[in-house]
Amino acid sequence: MEENTNYTEILKREGMKSTKHRNAILLLLEQSEDPITAEELYISLKENTALINLSTVYRTLDIFVSKNLVIKSTMDDGKARYELNHHEHKHHLFCVGCHKVISIEDCPMGELQESLKKKIDFDVTGHKLEIYGYCHNCKKV
Amino acid sequence: MEENTNYTEILKREGMKSTKHRNAILLLLEQSEDPITAEELYISLKENTALINLSTVYRTLDIFVSKNLVIKSTMDDGKARYELNHHEHKHHLFCVGCHKVISIEDCPMGELQESLKKKIDFDVTGHKLEIYGYCHNCKKV
DNA sequence: ATGCAAATGCAAGGCGTTTGCAAGTAAGTT
C-alpha cells in the first residue's frame, strides 16, 4: 500500500467517490499521532488545506467509520475522537491534565470475556477501555 | 449504616440539605439494579414519587457525583448513566440489543497500570471499561 | 462532452445537558 499522497484507490475500493475533502481528511488522520475530534479536524482543514463545512467533516467521518476505515471513540468530555483504523486492537489513555489522548495497543481483556459468557450468559462483541491519568507533561508534582 | 428509608444523615454528613427530591433520587438509585439515565430517573420520579424538574435531577446528580455518592458513566449512545457508589470497583456491560447496562465487579486491569508507568511514564488515576455485546435476552439467534 | 448519482454547503434542527434568575424551602438562631 503506497504511503502518503492520494487515497483515491482506497476510496474507490470502498465504493466512494474520491474528493478533495475526503483525501484531505484521510491525510490529516494519517498525520495525526493521536485520535482527534471532528472540530480539530475541521479547523486544521480550514487553516491548512481547504475550506470545508463542519457537517461535511461529520458526514465523511461517519462514512469512514461505517466502512471501517476509521475508529470513533466517545470520551468522557462528551466529544468523539477519530483515528485511522490500522487494524490493530487499541485502547486510549486520556490525560486529565491536558485532554490529550494517546493510543496504546496493550489490552488486558482476555479471559474476562469467557468468564462473562459462563457466569452471566453475556456474549461479548467488543469492548472499550479508557484509561485516565496524567501524561508525562502533566505529571502531578 | 441503616438501610432504606431516609438519607438525611448521609446528606448532612456531606454538607447538603435534606430535601424531598434528594431523598427520592437516592432511594430510586438504591432500588435500581443497573445504572440509569437522568431522564429515566426523572420519569420514574414524576410517575411514582414527586413532580420534579429535569434540571433539578441533573443538578442533584452532579452534586452527588462530586461528593462521590454516585458514579457517572458516559456511554456510547451519548447518554450518561448514574448509579450509587457502593465503593466497589465496577465495570459495565452494554447490551447492543436493548441498551441495558449491567454492572460487573470483574476487572482485568492489574499489571497494565504498572506497565504504562514504566513504558510511557503515564500515571494512571482511573479507568473505565465498557464491554459491548448481547445480554441473555438479546442473544443472537 | 454529457448526464446522473453522489457529495457538499448552508441553515435549521435535535438531543442531552447546563445556566441565570426569581421564587421557595430547610434548618440554625433568637
Added chain:
DNA sequence: AACTTACTTGCAAACGCCTTGCATTTGCAT
C-alpha cells in the same frame, strides 16, 4: 414559633456536539 439566610428548585432559555433537509455542485461512467 417566628425570623433569617443560604441553599435548593422550577422555569425558560441557552449551550455544545452532532444531524438533517434541501438546493447546488462535483466526480466520473458513458
